[in-house]
Amino acid sequence: MAERILVADDDPVLRALITAVLEGQGYEVNAVPSGDTLIRAAHDSLPDLLLIDVLMPVMDGMEVIRQLRNDTRTSHLPMLLITAQATPQQAVMGFESGADDYITKPFDNDLLVARVRANLRRAARLPVSSPLTGLPGNLLVEEEVTYRLRNNRAFGLLWVDIYNFKPFNDAYGFGGGDKVIRL
Known part of the structure; x- marks a missing residue:
């Protein structure tokens, strides 16, 4: 294409x-x-x-x-x-x-x-987004925050971390973990 x-x-x-x-x-x-x-x-x-x-x-x-x-x-x-x-x-x-x-x-x-x-x-x-969620990936988020800080631009940031998710992935595999994240 x-x-x-x-x-x-x-x-x-x-x-x-x-x-x-x-x-x-x-x-x-x-x-x-x-x-x-x-x-x-x-x-x-x-x-x-x-x-x-x-x-x-x-x-x-x-x-x-x-x-x-x-x-x-x-x-x-x-x-x-x-x-x-x-x-x-x-x-x-x-x-x-x-x-x-x-x-x-x-x-x-x-x-x-x-x-x-x-x-x-x-x-x-450049990795633009997470293939799982479609949301901006780590590098894009970091680049945007750096740009806004460097240029004194206001912004809001919400970081969500699923506490203790590794044992879930260990028990159900990455496929199971991906399904939960998509929910």
């Missing part, structure tokens, strides 16, 4: 170009004209990677990333900003908003594809 990429850019010509380049590499692309539309589309059908223009009407790309990073359904996804503003300050602001990468316009098509591939590879190596 092709990896799904969600693109948001208010420029229809650039949306068409990015779509053509990425579809030519075998990716499934959904291109939308605004940040708020991208957020809805990401919730409707979870993509594997997001390419987001910085300057868009209604909601800019940095705000889009902030909102997606604050949602456990999308917080783990690779998010790349695309912008014509190539100043170091803009790049810093983009990374601080939660972007994984930063691509400046005009961009070389091969470089765009290489950055998409690199970010997808990196994301594939």
